[in-house]
Amino acid sequence: MCHSKYFEIIIFRLQVIEGSDNPLQEVVSVKGQKKDAEENIIEIKDLRKIYKVGNETVVALNNINITIKKGEICCFLGTSGSGKSTLLNMMAGLEKPTKGTIKIAGWDVEKLSEKKLALFRQNHIGFIFQSYNLMTFSNALENVAMPLIFKGMGRKKRNKAAKEMLKAVGLEDRINHRPSEMSGGQQQRVGIARAFVAKPEIVFADEPTGNLDSKTSKDVMDMIVEMATQYNQTLIIVTHDLSVSKYAHRVFHILDGDIDKIEVCS
Numbered sequence: 001m002c003h004s005k006y007f008e009i010i011i012f013r014l015q016v017i018e019g020s021d022n023p024l025q026e027v028v029s030v031k032g033q034k035k036d037a038e039e040n041i042i043e044i045k046d047l048r049k050i051y052k053v054g055n056e057t058v059v060a061l062n063n064i065n066i067t068i069k070k071g072e073i074c075c076f077l078g079t080s081g082s083g084k085s086t087l088l089n090m091m092a093g094l095e096k097p098t099k100g101t102i103k104i105a106g107w108d109v110e111k112l113s114e115k116k117l118a119l120f121r122q123n124h125i126g127f128i129f130q131s132y133n134l135m136t137f138s139n140a141l142e143n144v145a146m147p148l149i150f151k152g153m154g155r156k157k158r159n160k161a162a163k164e165m166l167k168a169v170g171l172e173d174r175i176n177h178r179p180s181e182m183s184g185g186q187q188q189r190v191g192i193a194r195a196f197v198a199k200p201e202i203v204f205a206d207e208p209t210g211n212l213d214s215k216t217s218k219d220v221m222d223m224i225v226e227m228a229t230q231y232n233q234t235l236i237i238v239t240h241d242l243s244v245s246k247y248a249h250r251v252f253h254i255l256d257g258d259i260d261k262i263e264v265c266s
Contacts, residue, residue, distance in 0.1 A: 126195035
């Protein structure tokens with residue numbers, strides 16, 4: 001999954017507002033557009049994504065139709081090049097579809113401007129990445145508190161929330177450690193804490209165990225699922241790992257840009 005656009009926005013805004021007790025607020029607002037989406041929090045209709053590669057046309061996604069309910073845990077399972085990461089990019093607003101609609105909590109994601117998309121992600125979505133994507137110049141506490149800066153939360157309150165979340169993932173003794181001073185498993189726990197600290201409606205987990213050993217992978221997945229279940233959050237997992245897919249309520253098997261089958265897990 002390509003996250004360069006997302007992190008350029010984060011780094012720029014951190015440079016502007018880091019260290020302030022009263023962070024600057026975006027002028028752009030996306031209020032007033034939210035619709036009733038209590039039942040299906042995600043609705044994807046006739047989604048299609050086509051890339052031009054030289055003189056060739058590559059169909060990355062081919063007329064995808066999906067509905068996902070609030071609190072549901074879903075997995076997009078497929079090999080490299082299947083289209084699963086492209087689908088996640090579409091849902092997160094990191095790429096625009098060639099055709100089709102994407103509604104998240106009633107918002108027409110594909111119609112939002114870049115600024116409104118950034119605000120939408122800040123207010124509704126949490127991300128967990130394969131490569132952790134922590135800010136190397138910040139310690140664990142600062143990394144976890146970052147989403148709360150964008151929400152305009154004062155330093156004292158956001159640090160308290162970040163400490164509580166780090167305690168929840170078993171890292172209360174690592175709050176002052178930078179990423180280079182932590183193991184891969186510890187870094188991913190910081191990433192989990194960051195994704196959940198603002199209580200987003202949806203958490204996207206892109207190959208969350210891709211860089212971890214089998215034992216740490218199980219610990220991480222247990223933690224992610226437990227947190228999402230506790231707060232009735234929708235969890236979307238993208239993976240090639242069959243063992244990870246077993247945590248989902250439903251597994252969407254992605255093959256060559258199509259949904260090959262949908263597996264309902266007990």
